[in-house]
Amino acid sequence: MPRARVNGLELEYDTFGSPENPPIVLVMGLGAQMVTWETGFCGLLADGGFHVVRFDNRDIGLSTYLDDLPVPDLAALAAGDLTSVPYTLSDLASDVTGLVDALGAGRAHVVGASLGGMIAQQLAIDSPDRLLSLTSIMSTTGDPSVGNPEPAALAGLTRPPATTREQAIEDGVAWFRLVGSPGHPSDEEFLRMKATRNYDRANHPAGTLRQAAAVVASGDRTAKLLEVRVPTLVIHGESDPLINVSGGKATAEAIPGAELLLLPGMGHELPRQLWPTIAAAIIEHARKA
Template identity: 85%
Template structure:
């Protein structure tokens, strides 16, 4: 896969569809690699008439790691001291505009999932002139009163990293089950394939910790989102155990004229059974914008 030089870093990316079509950039979530945007889903977006780009955020996947930066002190951060936080969501958003520049995109449609939705929201705040449209999926505003995880999901998120490949894969399978969609269950073989692929492609828990610190330190975007005028679609699962559906509802309520699309039975994932419906909604929104 190619790499783009961005803000002194290298971002791994790949693309689908014709470069002559309008660009649509996919932004993934906390600790999640570009392959989490499954090929079949990306193909549906490309078939809708878009040049689709997916990439690894800094500190994850095959993009640059920032292991020379300090390890965040999450206890201090929780107590209100962000001094150990090495970067913020605004820095991750600036990576996207840097990727635009590297790829020759003046403006693009941006679709973010989970933390990727937070990054995309921050981009709409910081550089709205670069966005053709915004789609925020299974994300939230940073307001601590909304979108809170269920206790089991929070426990799974904070579980210590595995020390062996076998345990990492088993932990991955269990995580997918924990945050999956009760209305659209996945078979064990598919979950194991994803967990194995993710681990063997890249395994960098230190980067995920720094990303988590960026989310916690970046605060509540609600007031700033009220000033956003980028055409916005908000998608959320009604059975999301990691970022509760109230986070999606709050996002749609904050951004003027945002459209809210809820899927009963969908958890914190993009289940294969819903790929056509979700892709159709994104394509229709982007075309309208």
């Protein structure tokens, strides 16, 4: 796969569809590699007439790891001391614009999921002229009163990293079950395939910790989102245990003119059964924009 030199980093990416078509850049979530945007889903977007780009955020997957930076001090972060934070959401958003530049696109439709939605929102705040449209999926505004996880999901998110391949795969399967979609369940074979693929492609828990610190350090975006004028679509599952649906509702309420699509039975994932619905909504939104 190709790599783009961006902000002194190398970002791993790949593409679907003709480069002559308008670009859609897909930004994935906390500790999640670009392959979490499954090829079948990317193909649906490409078939809609777009040049689809997915990539590994810094510190994850096959992009540059920043292990030379300090390990975030979680206790200090909780107390409001941000001195150990290695980078912010604005830095991650700058990676997206750098990737767009490397592709020679200038502007792009940007679709972000979970942490990726937060990055996309920050991009709309920092560099709105670089966005043709914004789609924020299963994300939130940073307001601590909305989007909070259920206790079991929070416990799963903060568990210590596995020390063996076997345990990492089992933990991955358990995590997918925990945050999955009760109305659109996945079979065991698919979950195990994803967990195995993720571990064997790249396993870098230290990067996930630094990404999480960026979320904490960046705070509440609500006031700045009120000033965003980028055409925005917000998609959220009504059964999301990790980022409660209130986070999606708050995002749509904050951004003027934003459309909100709530999907019953969807958890913190993009279930295969809903790919056509989600892809069609993104395509329609991008075409209108």
